[in-house]
Amino acid sequence: MKKxxxxxxxxxxxxxxxxxxxxxxLGKENLQSFPSYLQNASYPFLFIAILFxxxxxxxxxxxxKRLLEVxxxxxxxxxxxQLTFIGLFFSNFLPGTLGGDAVKLxxxxxxxxxxxxxxxSILIDRVIGMSALIFIAIPVVLLNFRYPVVKNLSPxxxxxxxxxxxxxxxxFNLKNTFLLKKLFKIRLFGxxxxxxxxxxxxxxxxxxxxxxxxxxxxxxxxxxxxxFVCYFLSKFLNLNIPIVYLFLFIPIIQLIVAIPVxxxxxxxREVAFVFFFATTAGIIPKMDAFALSIVFYLVMVATSLxxxxxxxxxxxxxxx
Numbered sequence: 001m002k003k004x005x006x007x008x009x010x011x012x013x014x015x016x017x018x019x020x021x022x023x024x025x026l027g028k029e030n031l032q033s034f035p036s037y038l039q040n041a042s043y044p045f046l047f048i049a050i051l052f053x054x055x056x057x058x059x060x061x062x063x064x065k066r067l068l069e070v071x072x073x074x075x076x077x078x079x080x081x082q083l084t085f086i087g088l089f090f091s092n093f094l095p096g097t098l099g100g101d102a103v104k105l106x107x108x109x110x111x112x113x114x115x116x117x118x119x120x121s122i123l124i125d126r127v128i129g130m131s132a133l134i135f136i137a138i139p140v141v142l143l144n145f146r147y148p149v150v151k152n153l154s155p156x157x158x159x160x161x162x163x164x165x166x167x168x169x170x171x172f173n174l175k176n177t178f179l180l181k182k183l184f185k186i187r188l189f190g191x192x193x194x195x196x197x198x199x200x201x202x203x204x205x206x207x208x209x210x211x212x213x214x215x216x217x218x219x220x221x222x223x224x225x226x227x228f229v230c231y232f233l234s235k236f237l238n239l240n241i242p243i244v245y246l247f248l249f250i251p252i253i254q255l256i257v258a259i260p261v262x263x264x265x266x267x268x269r270e271v272a273f274v275f276f277f278a279t280t281a282g283i284i285p286k287m288d289a290f291a292l293s294i295v296f297y298l299v300m301v302a303t304s305l306x307x308x309x310x311x312x313x314x315x316x317x318x319x320x
């Protein structure tokens with residue numbers, strides 16, 4: 001418990017430091033102009049963005065449900081839908097970006113008793129979601145390599161792709177190494193058995209390549225929808241951002257925000273938006289990029305409130 005509190009305090013300090021840095025960088029005069037963005041905004045685009053994000057989250061329900069089926073965890077679509085939105089809600093309102101995953105794991109373990117399989121499904125679901133970001137960025141880089149900003153970012157994108165290939169190779173060739181065999185023998189608190197069960201759960205995915213391919217394809221669709229969420233939000237704020245930059249930067253920003261060094265990505269998200277759209281590409285002013293990051297986060301929070309409502313009325317029980 002103390003360790004969790006310490007990590008939360010560290011992440012909170014990082015968030016505060018990054019927000020303080022970006023606010024100082026923007027200056028008081030720019031910050032005072034923020035209300036004008038909302039006054040002059042085109043609100044129909046905001047509602048479209050919220051709809052697209054809600055659809056994206058709903059589609060993640062389908063992906064996760066298929067991954068759960070590999071572990072013989074049977075949830076109805078309604079149950080999976082409720083858990084997906086409850087997880088999103090707690091991801092925004094619990095420390096770190098993994099809070100929602102912990103809540104989903106708790107619910108599934110409580111109702112199915114399949115702890116290892118549930119954990120494996122959540123891990124694979126998250127990894128595939130992040131892998132889709134790389135798959136989107138790669139063709140964007142190849143098709144727009146003539147632009148200096150794209151060329152400068154290409155080592156990062158190709159590096160991430162190489163990391164994906166290496167980890168995929170290791171995953172599909174996972175063996176009972178000497179270290180794993182030693183871990184399996186740990187008797188304290190049943191740790192060895194838990195590790196062995198988790199490894200068995202992961203092996204099931206190695207034998208389910210069709211499901212993994214389906215999940216990756218769905219993930220690409222989800223991430224494209226998220227990119228269009230940002231596109232409609234840029235229209236909401238009357239910003240002129242070429243969509244090719246959204247396809248290039250949003251996947252990278254999403255990967256950066258997924259690193260659990262801040263509270264719910266607060267700080268890293270804002271700095272990343274300003275760095276890529278304003279500092280690196282120079283296509284919009286810093287304040288525009290900051291405003292876009294804020295409304296993007298607020299849309300995520302607003303949509304996640306669906307999960308809060310479900311949790312409020314259902315508590316520990318899920319509707320069949």
